[in-house]
Amino acid sequence: MATPVSVLRLPKGPDPNSRGFDPRSPRFIALCRTSICTSAASEADPEQLQREQHARSVLRESFLRCLLSMTDKKVQFHMHEKVKVAATFGASDIDVLNFQVSNLHTPIGVQKEALIRCQDVISFTFDA
Amino acid sequence: MQDDWSLLGPLQWIRYVNKRVTVTAGKDEERRGWLLTVDPVSASLVLVDFREDGGTSVHVVMGHAVEEVQVLEEADEEMAERLRTSFLPSSSCSLDPEELRRRRGGVRSWLQKNRVPVEEEGDELKVAEVLTIRAPYGPEDCCSSNQIILDRIQRLIQNLIQTDP
Numbered sequence: 001m002a003t004p005v006s007v008l009r010l011p012k013g014p015d016p017n018s019r020g021f022d023p024r025s026p027r028f029i030a031l032c033r034t035s036i037c038t039s040a041a042s043e044a045d046p047e048q049l050q051r052e053q054h055a056r057s058v059l060r061e062s063f064l065r066c067l068l069s070m071t072d073k074k075v076q077f078h079m080h081e082k083v084k085v086a087a088t089f090g091a092s093d094i095d096v097l098n099f100q101v102s103n104l105h106t107p108i109g110v111q112k113e114a115l116i117r118c119q120d121v122i123s124f125t126f127d128a
Numbered sequence: 129m130q131d132d133w134s135l136l137g138p139l140q141w142i143r144y145v146n147k148r149v150t151v152t153a154g155k156d157e158e159r160r161g162w163l164l165t166v167d168p169v170s171a172s173l174v175l176v177d178f179r180e181d182g183g184t185s186v187h188v189v190m191g192h193a194v195e196e197v198q199v200l201e202e203a204d205e206e207m208a209e210r211l212r213t214s215f216l217p218s219s220s221c222s223l224d225p226e227e228l229r230r231r232r233g234g235v236r237s238w239l240q241k242n243r244v245p246v247e248e249e250g251d252e253l254k255v256a257e258v259l260t261i262r263a264p265y266g267p268e269d270c271c272s273s274n275q276i277i278l279d280r281i282q283r284l285i286q287n288l289i290q291t292d293p
Contacts, residue, residue: 051139052137052138052139053138055138055139055141055142055168056138056168058142058165059138059141059142059145059165059166059167059168060167060168060169062164062165062174062215063165063166063167063168063172063174065215065216066164066165066174066186066188066215068215069215070186078154078157080154094169095169095170096167096169096170096172096190118170118190118192119192121190121193122153122154122157122189122190122193123153123154123157123159123187123188123189123190123193124187124188125185125186125187125188126185126186127183127184127185127186128176128183128184128185128186128214128215
């Protein structure tokens with residue numbers, strides 16, 4: 001006799017023209033406040049805004065270059081409760097919410113492909 | 129030292145760049161290294177550690193887990209340069225002007241053949257005012273804020289390289 005199983009509802013998926021989840025979905029509100037707002041001082045002063053945006057772009061560019069150089073490298077992830085896992089890094093989404101990795105070595109076995117939720121990660125290490 | 133690392137903002141973060149720092153994260157994790165950059169989106173720190181055996185280890189501490197950042201020392205010029213170049217693409221431009229001119233002409237006529245509006249501006253190529261191709265005019269040298277145009281032009285140049293290496 002089959003027992004009925006409750007339906008698990010997934011959050012509304014990305015809309016085809018955009019780059020992420022529905023901005024009104026609970027998942028989005030909880031996890032994806034994508035852009036960090038400009039500071040109050042910068043909003044009032046255009047020169048300050050210019051400086052802030054310049055700093056932002058310099059920082060972001062070298063972060064993206066770092067992510068690029070990490071592709072296909074062995075990465076050690078340090079997660080909460082002292083969990084350590086190793087995997088081959090693939091990619092990150094633009095908001096740095098998920099990492100795509102291959103050959104994730106977990107305590108119960110190797111997962112061929114996986115997404116790691118960044119909220120669960122404290123830090124990660126690789127050899128450049 | 130600071131209330132909340134992830135709320136500091138780019139102008140504060142950039143002041144930590146090129147400094148040796150200790151970052152406390154999570155419950156009892158501590159990481160040390162030269163701060164290369166802070167991602168302005170996730171506030172994550174990139175720490176570089178040049179090991180004695182010549183290798184380089186990189187630690188990335190996620191912004192949400194950061195408890196405290198302490199500055200230990202500032203980088204001298206040599207270290208700052210080493211940090212700056214640590215993730216730059218290795219193939220820097222080393223072609224002679226003649227070869228560059230030939231490549232520029234090749235890419236330009238290939239784009240025109242594909243009905244893409246392209247203009248020469250100095251030693252750069254400009255596509256429809258929104259995309260710039262710098263020397264040595266490969267797919268990785270295209271620069272644009274429009275992802276779709278960037279993707280198309282990069283593919284076109286890729287095709288050119290495949291047919292005529």
